[in-house]
Amino acid sequence: MFISTTILIVYLFPKSGKFKYNFERGKPWQSENLYAPFNFAIKKSEEEISAEKNKILEQSVLYFNIDNTVRKKINNLYDNQFKSVFSDSISKVESTLLFTTGKNIISELYKYGVLSEDYEFDKNKAVVILDNRVKKQTTSFDNLITQNEISAHISKHLVKHNFLNYKTDFVALFFDIIEPNLSYDKAFTERALQSELSKISYARGSVEKETLLISKGEVVEGDKFLKLKSLQSEYESQVWSDANYNLILFAYTLLVSLALLMLLLFLRKYRSDVFENNTKVTFIFFNIFLMVLITTLVVNYNSQYIYVVPICILPLIFKAFFDARLGLFAHVITVLLLGSIVPNSYEYMFLQIIAGIVTILTVSELYKRANLFISVGQITLIYIIAYFAFFVIHEGSAESLNWETFLLFILCGLATLFVQPLIYAYEKLFGLVSDVSLLELSDTNSKLLKELANVSPGTFHHSLNVANLAEASANEIGANAMLVRVGALYHDIGKMVNPNYFTENQSTGINPHDELTSKESAEIITDHVINGIEIARKNNLPDRVIDFIRTHHGTSVVYYFYMKEKGINANVEKADFSYPGPKPFSKETAILMMCDSVEAASKSLKNPTSTKINDFVENIINKQIDEGQFLNANITFKEIESIKKVLKRKLANIYHLRIEYPE
Known part of the structure; x- marks a missing residue:
């Protein structure tokens, strides 16, 4: 059980080296002066890269293929069908003017082209019209004619020459002969866009070895923050090659096995009845692994939600089935293990250990429902107070306090109430009694x-x-x-x-x-x-x-x-x-x-x-x-x-x- 739990927990741990410094944007650098240990590139921030991508997306060009045979075909059809639509009773002068007006309408419609279907693109989007993959002309999407706009263009020209009473005839004529000559080339457009995106540079300079990155007490912000993030990323990825992988794995195994060994020694010395019961030891190790698993999943998804994980369920469960001393000891061991996974490990461990102590001290007679609600309220309050204290220490004021974090603590308290059905499930699965x-x-x-x-x-x-x-x-x-x-x-x-x-x-x-x-x-x-x-x-x-x-x-x-x-x-x-x-x-x-x-x-x-x-x-x-x-x-x-x-x-x-x- 000891070996299996160690392997499972180490499997969940990050397999790269861990940057040994903790820092946050806008907070003072707590360690000694830091010099660059090697040459590395300064990576752009996520916001900068995102802004560049958005700019490229906004300025990206749409490519359409044109069929040059369509316009010639339309002109021929118009010449042939004009006389059949308009009667001989019209005077020759008026007929000539009508014919010329129709030609002008065709020229206007096919100046850039008629679309084969309606597309929902921004009207100001740049458009390149290709003729056999060769750039023919450039315009904006607003100048391309859709099928629904043809009638409006006809009316505009007829009004201009006072021929509006012939609109029905022209609409009937053009309805039969007008064909689209532009088709959207999605594949070409995507390739062009990806080509532009690939030109984005993810770095904005470099830092030479032995360069002073930040001095003790300086505020981590701006360019200094980017340099530290770049160093952290480089340190956790490129520095740790395949040759170091086994050594890192061995080091994590040592730490995890040492923590679990302390728990086993505690059980052997002070809880011999539990130590000699395989079911109870399995139950304890299973719960520790479960908390590590849930926290790892949350950190991998979004580390800002780590305080939603109800770690205080652990001492509650152990106190319900065993005693307060074992519950607190196992809780501390679990929090120490989680310190290798979560960001801001010191702050996280302090909050969770304090919350665990409060859980042990406040929860009594768990079978009384009111006691559990009162205890969860006290635990949530301790989380909020401790977090507020840490925030003020780091920031020097409470003006920029993130109130959403308090909501996370409240959600954590609500999740802790799940301990009641969980205890019932454990009783059935492990045959324990609460x-x-x-x-x-x-x-x-x-x-x-x-x-x-x-x-x-x-x-x-x-x-x-x-x-x-x-x-x-x-x-x-x-x-x-x-x-x-x-x-x-x-x-x-x-x-x-x-x-x-x-x-x-x-x-x-x-x-x-x-x-x-x-x-x-x-x-x-x-x-x-x-x-x-x-x-x-x-x-x-x-x-x-x-x-x-x-x-x-x-x-x-x-x-x-x-x-x-x-x-x-x-x-x-x-x-x-x-x-x-x-x-x-x-x-x-x-x-x-x-x-x-x-x-x-x-x-x-x-x-x-x-x-x-x-x-x-x-x-x-x-x-x-x-x-x-x-x-x-x-x-x-x-x-x-x-x-x-x-x-x-x-x-x-x-x-x-x-x-x-x-x-």
Whole structure:
């Protein structure tokens, strides 16, 4: 997994050398005086090149081919058809004038030519008319006649000679004989345009080696900015030849593997349970790779949108499934990796790390929807404040502040809200459990808990009491209260197999253990752990919840039946009357063991007083400590004492103890 993730991330990284200086237009040069390390050309800016291209496009020429045979053909047709259109009743003088007018109209129409179709070109566009690929004449597109303009030209000439009453005759005549003689030569026009574009120079001079490019503190603008951009481009492309490619690749691999190795070492030292679980390690590496992939795609598309990528989803997800410390550590590692991809890496990393810290500090109880919205609002505010501070530091004022960047931060905050459906998807894909799932499992109307309430009502009531005690205890010492509550609700579901063999479910006064040997009774009692695990697996309960079923009695002894058997047989094996274990291995499972024992035994208290309850809680929990039940749990003596105080206070409330007033 380590090697695969390293290869995938390095594959996404740029394979050229990275210019070691960060700079922005209009901001001071922060590094020492920079001299040209080699000769290089000063490249024109994108705006300059774009302006030159636009100018060439505006001044480009349109080429049309002319058919010289058309005009001669039109003249012959006109000579032949004129007499058939105009009657002999017209006087000879008028007929001559009409004939001459028609000739003038033809000359006017074919002065430059008639277009074969309508083209949507600028009327001022220059036009070259070609005759057999040879330039014949030059004009503007506005002088070329379209089919729709023929009637207007006829009217203009007829008005001039007061022959407007003959318009219908002329239009009918020309409609039959007029033909286009100009056709647009698109291929020739495109070749001519490309030829002009190819003449554009992308450089505007050169810089000699050892020339001072910029001094420390100077503002990066104008010609200095162009020189720096040219040097950066040259440095990242031409300087790094094929011979350097493998070396650059090796260097990136070292950096990525070093970062991921730190994460693995952290897991091994402080989160061994996660380190030993391949699914969880895969989940962590997958999310880191996913963030690198998304950021790389955005940078390649347009680097100004990098702040839209919701990097803070990462600590949110890791906190939901693991803990805050792991979430922050993984977030920092990811941001360090992204520093090799994004522009202005220092500013980017500062903003993202601060935002990650705020995410960890503000997000609590993610299953509460309001908390997520509040946290996302705080994260967005931190982004805006930090960006504003950086901008003022670089610019010296806030006058030219780009307000669109604030919109990007708001979009990033909205995208962070996607963490809720993402957590649900991850739960299904990786089989992990978050607080959101635990909240669903804590619903007492769920199928399994309703079955427990129907089959074993006493056990269900006991589980509710234990859940309340355990939740209060977990809150006291900062453990996962939601997890321990769910574990408490399901810890005794195994009693549904033989409910009548447990005292809390015996309502008839008949005890079935009276007909069994002590060993058989102990076996039925201890089997509720195994039965509970089987029922939990059939109902697809998460492993984190099943852990509470396995450990809530640890390796303790069924003391009542053990002592009963010992009274009969002094050589009794203690293992025959012990639970299979294992012992609790977390704060939450240790809390459940304490609360379960105290709640169950509290039913035997007669005439409880504060002193009795104090001694009672002390004896039960101290006995568990003496038996070594908490040796595998990361719980301290101080935390155990805090739990004792909570249990004493809760039991006093349950039994409604009051101080005794003097009579």
